[in-house]
Amino acid sequence: MHDIRAIRENPEAFDFDLARRGLAPLAAALIALDDARKSAVSAAQANQERRNALSKEIGGAKKAKDEARAAELMAEVARLKEDSSRLDGEQGQAAKTLDDELAKIPNRPKADVPPGADEHGNVEYRRFDSERERLTEGREHFELGEATGMMDFEAAARMSGSRFVVLKGQLARLERAIGQFMLDLHTGEHGYLEVAPPILVRDEAMFGTAQLPKFEDDQFFAGNTLEIERGVSEALNYLESTDPIVDDGSEASKAFEENERRGVRELVLKYSRRWLIPTAEVPLTNLVREQILAEDELPLRFTALTPCFRAEAGAAGRDTRGMLRQHQFNKVELVSITAPEKSAEEHERMLACAEAVLKKLDLTYRVMTLCTGDMGFASQKTYDIEVWVPGQQTYREISSCSVCGDFQARRMNARYRAKDGKPAFVHTLNGSGVAVGRALIAVMENYQNPDGSVTIPSVLQPYMGGLNRIEGPKA
Structure with missing residues (x-):
């Protein structure tokens, strides 16, 4: 705002x-x-x-x-x-x-954000090359996963439709291991506080982080039908008792009554529905909504591993195979709440924390500074981390780290009391630390072997009970 x-x-x-x-x-x-x-x-x-x-x-x-x-x-x-x-x-x-x-208006870009209309205007910031020999080609993750019988898109489609997956056995455990490894890293070495937040939130929380109203079509929401109908009935009874609807049988009277009832229903629906979070950024950032923090509490740093849900309304025909673009996926999120003068420094720190995940996994990646035409609605400046995936022979986004200034704080009325005693809006930052499904893709494709097996990176082996390899398809 x-x-x-x-x-x-x-x-x-x-x-x-x-x-x-x-x-x-x-x-x-x-x-x-x-x-x-x-x-x-x-x-x-x-x-x-x-x-x-x-x-x-x-x-x-x-x-x-x-x-x-x-x-x-x-x-x-x-x-x-x-x-x-x-x-x-x-x-x-x-x-x-x-x-x-x-x-309705997006955040103002920082002065050092490069100009550009779309992703072609993004500028490379830095890169990291793995110590292992980089694969320049190979099988895609879904080819590897389906061959082992541990990645099942057909079963997922039968119960949920497209853009879902069922992981089984060692692949399911590997995904869990990746998430746990990232949480341990961010809490143990990077000073983030682990949070287990709700994954259903109200309109106000989605508005606070700017998912609403502009991106409503990209979200999934849930509502209890009985709760909604009960609320509508009670609201209509109250309306009729305080301002009775006069029904004289005319078309105008019927239209008025229908409009009254529709308005009540829409209002009750708004306060009865809950949104499935598209990212843990929503509940983590809203932890400070309608609060006045003490300056010495800042910065606050939160992390969470949660399911995320996205309708992918604008992704028709894109990445239809595999796990790259799913309606449901797991992600480790990083959120920081800072004083204004510290937010730029915190942005670089958050980026380094996300990069540390890929460095420990020994994955080749590059960091891109997004141009004005490609960064998100609430962002002042965004870094994307793109990991190398040999199956596609390209880099794909695995993390996005953004500084939002006071844009979200104004929408949430999140403030702190500065040294002069006056309340001022905090600055908020968010980043993926990182997307678990995409990290699984990167590990599978970069650690694949000619026989279809996948070597497990050394940092993940303790989370896998010492297992060092996921075997390929049986001969």
């Missing part, structure tokens, strides 16, 4: 940053909406001030036994009270309109 005061102070800079994102200027339109909000506030305040003044005059008239004047003043107060409801509604609507427009 953007600060309208900052936009007012420097509209040209705001529009310049939007242009870097490929967007048209919006500062003038936003300032006009803010002017309308201020006018509505002023009108409501003037109404209240006039009523307060009249109340005093009424008291004076009654004290002077001027009943005619008192009656006249009371009649004006009654008219002002009628206007007050309308003015309060206009004030609320004006504020909502401004907030809704601000919520």
Whole structure:
């Protein structure tokens, strides 16, 4: 969420940053909406001030036994009270309109983010080459997994549809081992606090990290049908008891009643549904929502290993085979909450923590600085880590580390009390530390052997009960 005061102070800079994102200027339109909000506030305040003044005059008239004047003043107060409801509604609507427009606008990129329209504008930041000889070709992970009988896409499709997988036996254990290894690394060596968060969250949490409203089509949500229907029934009963729906049999009356019921149902649905998290960034960042932290508490660093759920609405035809793009996958997430002056430093630290996973697994990778046209909605600056996958003979994203400034904090009202005693918004950062399924892919493809077996990296062997190889298909 953007600060309208900052936009007012420097509209040209705001529009310049939007242009870097490929967007048209919006500062003038936003300032006009803010002017309308201020006018509505002023009108409501003037109404209240006039009523307060009249109340005093009424008291004076009654004290002077001027009943005619008192009656006249009371009649004006009654008219002002009628206007007050309308003015309060206009004030609320004006504020909502401004907030809704601000919520649609992506974060402003940092000055050092490279320009570009899409992934072709990304710039390599650094790379790491494994100590082993890098495979330049080989079988893809699903070929290796299906040949062993431990990776079953057909069984998953029969029960859940496409973009799901069933892992069995040693591959299932290897995936679990990778997640546990990453959690131990981040908590034991990198100072992150392990959290086991809910994986169902309300609208407010998804709005806070900017998954809503813009990316609603990319999410999965769940709701208890009985809870929703009970809520609708109770809300309608209340509505009819306070403002009965007059049914005179006309089409207009029926339409009004239907609109009333539809509005109630939508409102109840909003407060009854829960979203399946697309990433643990959502619950971990929302741990500080509506809080004022002490400055000496910062930075806060959280990590979690959770399932993640994504509709992949815009991924039709992309990566349809294998585990690269799934509706459900596991990921270790990293989240940091910092003071503003520390967020750039924390971004580099978080990136190094994610890189450490791949270095210990001895996987070749490169770090890319995303350009203005490729980074996420809430990000000020993003690094992507791309791991080498010989089956595709290319690099594929395995981690994304972003600094968001106060963009998410404003949406969550997450603040800290600075040394001057005044509350200020925290800065938030998030990153994959890393995606477990994609790490499994990278291990399988980079550690594959000619016979179809997969050597287990040494750092994972303790998590595998000492097993050093997943055998290939039986002859």
